[in-house]
């Protein structure tokens with residue numbers, strides 16, 4: 461409300477100043493990359509239906525069979541060279557023309573960045589990077605690594621330990637969580653795309669968005685744990701769903717301008 465009054469006063473006194481950019485925070489999961497050809501984890505043909513998550517995505521699994529873990533991630537890293545961002549990734553990047561957009565993603569692919577999104581926070585790591593198996597958060601050991609160069613057993617990092625993928629494995633601390641919570645709390649509009657909301661602490665982000673703000677969830681399926689409170693469910697796949705999202709955002713903007721004009725004219729009459 462305060463922002464609306466500010467906008468009307470702004471319109472009143474300095475009509476040609478553009479509207480302050482609203483903070484649009486988008487929280488994504490594997491579903492947004494599904495139409496780029498990267499399988500999700502828990503859908504019918506999902507990765508965890510074919511592979512054992514605890515064997516391939518945990519510190520214990522890496523300890524027991526490091527070669528199997530490296531083979532799994534080397535294949536996913538290589539596959540990233542064969543896929544492209546889709547329309548959904550591109551629409552989010554394009555929305556930066558109208559909003560202050562931050563993407564918070566659980567995805568370890570780089571499709572948001574390749575689509576042009578300038579503010580992307582990865583909660584579960586990045587396939588394009590490697591790190592230390594002694595201390596994965598050591599900044600001296602985290603580095604970009606060519607996707608077509610396999611991580612091999614015996615490859616060492618600066619601290620002398622075995623090189624590992626820069627991925628947050630099950631049971632590991634999600635170091636970007638505090639930042640993500642802060643950003644969701646500041647959002648003017650919150651959008652969730654393509655996540656089953658079953659993996660914590662990431663899934664808990666939906667509870668930090670302000671209850672008054674517009675909230676949208678794009679997913680062709682129902683949420684196993686029910687639609688989070690206050691969300692509009694756009695029950696579509698991401699590529700189609702983002703166009704519906706654009707329509708609803710346009711509707712919001714028009715409603716705001718109408719209200720601010722009304723306010724503006726009542727202030728003028730005041």
Ligand code: APR
Nearest residue numbers: 489490491494500501502566654655656659679681697698
């Ligand atoms: N468009 C939008 N959503 C889709 C699409 C699509 N084309 N296809 C599937 N979905 C939805 C599914 O209905 C499901 O709700 O995407 C969601 C995918 O859920 P998961 O496979 O559980 O993926 P995600 O929520 O991202 O997993 C979270 O779990 O395995 C770990 O670390 C991994 O980051 C991952 C985390």
